[in-house]
Amino acid sequence: MTLSLNSRNIERFRQQIFDFYQLNRRSFPWRETTDRYAVMVSEIMLQQTQADRVVGKFLAWMDTFPDTETLASATLREVLILWSGLGYNSRGQRLQNCAKVIMERFDGVVPARPEQLITLPGIGEYTCRSIPVFADNLDVAAVDTNIRRIIIHEFSLSEDTPKREIQSVAELLLAKGRSREWHNALMDYGSINLTSRRTGIRSLTKQSKFQGSKRWYRGRLLKELVASESLFVEELEEKYGDCPWGLQGIIDGLVREGLVDEDEGLNGQGRVLRIREE
DNA sequence: ATCCTGCCGC
DNA sequence: GCGGCTGGAT
Numbered sequence: 001m002t003l004s005l006n007s008r009n010i011e012r013f014r015q016q017i018f019d020f021y022q023l024n025r026r027s028f029p030w031r032e033t034t035d036r037y038a039v040m041v042s043e044i045m046l047q048q049t050q051a052d053r054v055v056g057k058f059l060a061w062m063d064t065f066p067d068t069e070t071l072a073s074a075t076l077r078e079v080l081i082l083w084s085g086l087g088y089n090s091r092g093q094r095l096q097n098c099a100k101v102i103m104e105r106f107d108g109v110v111p112a113r114p115e116q117l118i119t120l121p122g123i124g125e126y127t128c129r130s131i132p133v134f135a136d137n138l139d140v141a142a143v144d145t146n147i148r149r150i151i152i153h154e155f156s157l158s159e160d161t162p163k164r165e166i167q168s169v170a171e172l173l174l175a176k177g178r179s180r181e182w183h184n185a186l187m188d189y190g191s192i193n194l195t196s197r198r199t200g201i202r203s204l205t206k207q208s209k210f211q212g213s214k215r216w217y218r219g220r221l222l223k224e225l226v227a228s229e230s231l232f233v234e235e236l237e238e239k240y241g242d243c244p245w246g247l248q249g250i251i252d253g254l255v256r257e258g259l260v261d262e263d264e265g266l267n268g269q270g271r272v273l274r275i276r277e278e
Numbered sequence: 279a280t281c282c283t284g285c286c287g288c
Numbered sequence: 289g290c291g292g293c294t295g296g297a298t
Contacts (some may be wrong), residue, residue: 047284087294124285144283
């Protein structure tokens with residue numbers, strides 16, 4: 001039975017969420033700033049990553065790359081060193097590419113509107129909304145995995161409810177004028193009180209196992225490359241001889257995504273891998 | 279084994 | 289729409 005979305009139920013729901021938030025709010029460094037660049041950094045880092053694991057990385061990043069200009073002029077190696085441990089390394093590269101595009105096309109200022117933000121690399125349907133929500137208190141609904149789960153559970157919707165329906169419910173529920181607070185409250189309610197484990201509502205993204213997977217080898221290889229100037233493919237072939245897909249397939253993927261360069265070594269010493277340099 | 283403030287290319 | 293992409297925590 002779907003709880004009807006009349007104004008009385010909506011108001012009751014908002015009160016319930018804000019009451020919870022008052023007693024249980026989590027504290028994060030990105031909640032202490034409205035700088036749009038800082039919010040963008042945190043939102044990219046938080047994609048598919050538990051908030052607690054992001055705190056240290058976020059602080060170190062803001063220490064080293066305090067603004068778009070600093071980030072845009074860094075090397076990819078510096079970026080990946082600071083990103084190391086967060087996972088999904090392409091996010092780090094895309095964040096830097098964001099900074100480069102912002103320097104060229106937006107005069108160094110992170111754009112404020114979702115339609116502009118979504119044109120940037122690594123920023124999609126969720127993040128293009130969440131940045132203006134948390135930086136500018138914009139009245140739009142940003143639906144992440146927490147908020148999707150809350151809406152499905154509280155209003156007894158089916159787990160395969162289309163995204164656009166969840167989105168319109170989220171827009172109905174939005175506490176206008178308090179968008180930032182509202183989204184923070186929902187996040188905390190979802191991750192503390194209404195967990196996936198507790199509700200049994202499955203995540204939308206299904207992931208295969210990591211240990212021994214293609215991504216696992218890829219992560220190990222990239223970490224080695226970040227730690228050294230360059231590596232010979234030939235030596236790596238021996239070291240990763242147990243890789244079921246063959247090392248070359250992993251290398252091709254890294255090259256295709258622009259994280260790694262593969263060139264001929266000097267004096268015909270075989271092929272060499274290194275983190276991409278401009 | 280499953281999830282976490284998703285995005286991208288196909 | 290679907291598979292690939294990380295790594296740490298529970």
